[in-house]
Amino acid sequence: MLVDFELVERARAGDDEAFSEIVGAYRKRVLGTIARLIGRPEDVEDVGQQVFMRLYLSLNQLRSPEVFEPWLYRLTANAAYDYLRRQRRRAESRLADLSEQQVVMADAAAGFQRLEEEHERARVRELVQSLLSSVSEEDRILLLLKEVEGLSLKELEKIYHVNENALKVRLFRARQRVLKALAAKQSSSAASKATGRG
Amino acid sequence: MAKQGETLNPQELERQLNRLWEAYRRACPDPEPTAAFLPGVWRLIEKRRDSTYSLCRWAQALVGAAAAVCVVLGILLSAAAPGPVFNRTTYVEALAEENSPEVQLYASAFSNENGSR
Helix, strand or coil: CCCHHHHHHHHHHCHHHHHHHHHHHHHHHHHHHHHHHHCHHHHHHHHHHHHHHHHHHHHHHHHHHHHHHHHHHHHHHHHHHHHHHHHHHHHHCHHHHHHHHHHHHHHHHCCCHHHHHHHHHHHHHHHHHHHHHHHEEEEHHHHHHHCCCCHHHHHHHHHHHHHHHEEEEEHHHHHHHHHHHHHHHHHHHHCCCCCCCC | CCCCCCCCCHHHHHHHHHHHHHHHHCCCCCCCCCCCCHHHHHHHHHHHHHHHHHHHHHHHHHHHHHHHHHHHHHHHHHHHHCHHHHCCCCHHHHHHHHHHHHHHHHHHHHHHHHHCC
16 A cells, blocks of 8 residues: 555545545556556546546545555546547547657657657557457456556456456456457568568 | 567467567556646546536425425315315215205105106
8 A cells, every 4th residue: 555544534534635645645656557558648647637536536435445455446447448438439540640649759859769769669559559459448458457567366356346267267368369469460460571572 | 579470379479468568568657647637636526526516406406496396286286176075075974965854855755756657
């Protein structure tokens, strides 16, 4: 825990200052998780603010301060899920222009070396995002919480209120789909290389 | 990452995916929140509070209006024309009315008329 139980209790009792302290302690971690869940750096703060707004409004539903962190993760996952669904509905041009935006931002900010690094990071983000488009938003979030955030099955169990076996099955299926997408990507890039050579 | 063009076995593909997760983590570091983050959170909370408050006021106004309509309808119904007579007499009253001298008189007159025919 980044804060003590007493602070959570105070915030739950309606102490706004205590709540601000909680935001201060957790905002970086929450924003990092959101950044990896949604893959769009420019929208991270907006989603993060939504998370803390939901936290404030739902603090009275928190059973005990001990479950505060899983509760916060749950709110984070839900906000990211809502964002991803909204994005899908808007059908924005996203993956293609994501890297472009990053490159433009980096270009303005720094020199060639940094631009190269940023370009590589954008390429990785783009690749992972395209692989994750082969699974549903729910599975995407679950998979990222496990594989990238490094949460254990026990922690995921507390967040999702689902038993470990069900989570394992879901994670296995989602991972298989991503692996299949990765294999397909590899074979298509191999084929295009071969065509280029020929 | 494996060289492109190679057909990967499942284990190698698994390893590659694990490496990709790590690279993705590095490619998405925890961003530094801006100074506007906390004020933005409070603004959102206030906005939500306001909308909840106005929703409550609307709901209260609607409940008040519904109660007023009920009262008016109740008054109108009670002031409307009285119901039929049989609703207002009790069983004992109806029985007494049936045995009243006037009814008896009509009944005997009727039976006499039938007997003379």
